[in-house]
Amino acid sequence: MTIRRRILKFHIAAFSGLLAWAMPALGADIAVIVSRDASSQTLNEGTLRDIYLKKIFLDGTGHKFIPLNLPADAPLREAFSRALFHQGTDQLQDYWNQNYFHGITPPYVLGSQDAVVRFVAQTPGAIGYVASCYVNPSVRQVLSLPLSAEAGVEATALCPPGVGE
Template sequence: MRSIGLRVLLSLVAGVLSASAHADGPIAVIVAPLHADVRLDADDLALIFRRKRQYWNDGSRIQPANLAVDNAQRIAFSRAVLGADPAALDDYWNEQYFRGVRPPYVVDSNEAMLRFVAETPGAIGYVDACLAGNGVAIVGYLDGGGHWHRSRSAPTPC
């Protein structure tokens, strides 16, 4: 009897954790307006957000930005693009740091991400697709299933 109660409790906890780690809708990948014409696929995103690709085709430095580690959009983005939860990448970033490679910037909210990308040359980040607007360019989005779509506009409806 006791093990059934424990299994139910663990199941409930797992459900709560997975629900809190689920982004509510599609996630738009946004760039500074100067790079609005860039074409990226999921592999490009992984290279950029792992800091393996550091320059745009025009030679300017790429400035990737993440949302906070516990943000549902960051968790969904990391799972879809990098194949791991943000916390699981700690060892990777510790190793990279000792090689002189710093992780992407971290901002606190979608609004902060929009400002950072709009105001930072070479910036790339991601936000709730329905919030992407003036001052940034959408280069694609991740749907609710984590699949990449190359598109210049947010999916409908928003």
């Protein structure tokens, strides 16, 4: 291998490492959070999808899941819907319209990411999502979803100045 090639590989590796380190600090992912005191069961995207579609109601210890959403016009909600369901909020509304008549209601809606963090921290069984910069010691991040480019959300727009610093 030539020296040029080695230098190029080094620069690519260094840049990738720097990018991986910097992205969470910029709020470049969606943090799925539960209470700090919640049971430490594992959570994957399939399970999270079933919790949010209200196909799973209880965790392994018998506590009721309380999934939370942000308002329909919140950019992070669109990003979450695209990352987890590969659909926008409009398509998911059709799902809820159909299931409403079967007695299945959509997740509760809270007005801000701060409200989601506070509610999750104080409510057993609550599960929500916020930009990673909102995660604090009162909650525990159980899953990270990538911020999809198709959601059209700038990572920096999700974390206002002063949040997560």
